[in-house]
Amino acid sequence: MSSIKTIKSRRVWDSRGNPTVEVDIILDSGEMGRAIAPAGASRGMREAIDLRDGGDHLRGMDVSKALDNINRIIAPALIGQNVEDQEAVDNIILSLDDSKLKSTLGGNATVATSLAVLHAAAAAAKKPLWRHIADHYGCTPSIPLPEIQIFGGGAHASGRVDIQDFMIMVPGADSFDEVMEVTSAVYFAAGEIMESRGKLAGIADEGGWWPLFDSNEEALETLVQAIEKAGEKPGDRVVISLDIAASEFGTNDNYRLALDEHQMNSEELVDMLGGWIDKYPIASIEDPVGEDDTEAMQEFTRRFGDRVQIIGDDYLVTNADLVEQAVKDKACNSVLVKVNQAGTVSESIQTFRTAQKAGWGAVVSARSGETEDITISHLAIGLGSEQLKVGSFNRSDRMAKWNECLRIQDELGADTFVGGRPMQSTWWGKS
Incomplete structure (x- = not known):
């Protein structure tokens, strides 16, 4: 079993020059997974909500609140968890936010963390990400x-x-x-x-x-x-x-x-x-x-x-x-x-x-x-x-x-x- 040792979050920038969230998951074995949250312009009214700071700074688009939620709420709950059990880790993340559209933690915080866990699990298994996904979910990989x-x-x-x-x-x-x-x-x-x-x-x-x-x-x-x-x-x-x-x-x-x-x-x-x-x-x-x-x-x-x-x-x-x-x-x-x-x-x-x-x-x-x-x-x-x-x-x-x-x-x-x-x-x- 590979356990989550450290979670780091940082502000990076997307293709429109807007702030977004990047997360590193570091395992006790030293392996790491990293992922970045994307953002949509055309958004459904029932999709997960990205948490932005609001106000005048960076046109209200900054993500310091989402980063703080990762560092202060999500990370402590995930330290020590088995990175190979994606569903269990995601269920912990979901249990931390009782809002319907993830507006408390921020969908940008949850998705960057969840994707980073997926990458870390692949690294721990020493497999390419696509192969890890195929093996973990019992799928036959193909080129779309x-x-x-x-x-x-x-x-x-x-x-x-x-x-x-x-x-x-x-x-x-x-x-x-x-x-x-x-x-x-x-x-x-x-x-x-x-x-x-x-x-x-x-x-x-x-x-x-x-x-x-x-x-x-x-x-x-x-x-x-x-x-x-x-x-x-x-x-x-x-x-x-x-x-x-x-x-x-x-x-x-x-x-x-x-x-x-x-x-x-x-x-x-x-x-x-x-x-x-x-x-x-x-x-x-x-x-x-x-x-x-x-x-x-x-x-x-x-x-x-x-x-x-x-x-x-x-x-x-x-x-x-x-x-x-x-x-x-x-x-x-x-x-x-x-x-x-x-x-x-x-x-x-x-x-x-x-x-x-x-x-x-x-x-x-x-x-x-x-x-x-x-x-x-x-x-x-x-x-x-x-x-x-x-x-x-x-x-x-x-x-x-x-x-x-x-x-x-x-x-x-x-x-x-x-x-x-x-x-x-x-x-x-x-x-």
Whole structure:
């Protein structure tokens, strides 16, 4: 047994230049695990809350209260605990905060600590993190299919377009490396098209192009053109994935697309997205309606669930109970798994397993405020998740995670990549 000897916390900085929390777990054997808490801009109302100091200093974003909670409350409770028992350690962390959304300790404090424990356990076992995860949770590791942003919008690009993410996937690729090649071609083709038309404003939070489109649908049209410019046939090897993030521009039965100057109800929003599915090679849609609009989510799933992957993000906030309810409600058919949305590793994996048990998809995801931490690449591979959503093909906080997948693929072998399958046997092209 390897016991926790020391816990150190420090303030570091994320990809947006905001303070965040890093934790070191040092074991009695001398091994160490380290992890950093990410932060989201588009946040579900039921996800774990990052604890910030408030006030004028650092725009209220400092994390000294979260660090103090780690040093004063969490660390004393975890010293001497068996680092190999992730669930027991996470349960201790959960017992220290009786608030519903971890607002007392701070979700940033709990997730950095929980992830650091996972790293320390892998170090103690002298295994790569992905292998430790696979062994500990009884999973078959595999290299996931990336979901990669080309245009950033919504809260990630100051609302330049209302839709948050315009992404591509390359399910027809035979390896992760092939996905990277194709994505590179599409990404830079999109930038060239935008620049030639005066539509390029810069780079958004997650590394996607920051657009100056005149409508939301212009982004889809341009994305199809970029796929073609890259020498690909849209809907063949390359398909489109959207994160609508509808809660950012509407609530139950009341949505407003500011760019299009269009007000609509839930039925009209569902119809609009259905029209896009008919017109463009869209294989996956995330949060097509608001997090409080269950009837519309059920209707969207009823109409399109056999044609596209429907992911719940703000709608499910990496919560196993909400996934169970959504399965009963027949709302969504996949869940986005963000560890900091839940607050601990164990809660996140419980959500992943609940989705798998229901026959759903489970997409491991980064946040818009990221760091050099590459844990989620290992988590997706170790759990055998079929998809990984990290952001775009730009910014080192994103590329570090894609590059780690390439390194692990070298160890596991290209035949463990989940793509390269007959299109008719997968969710992105059911016959």
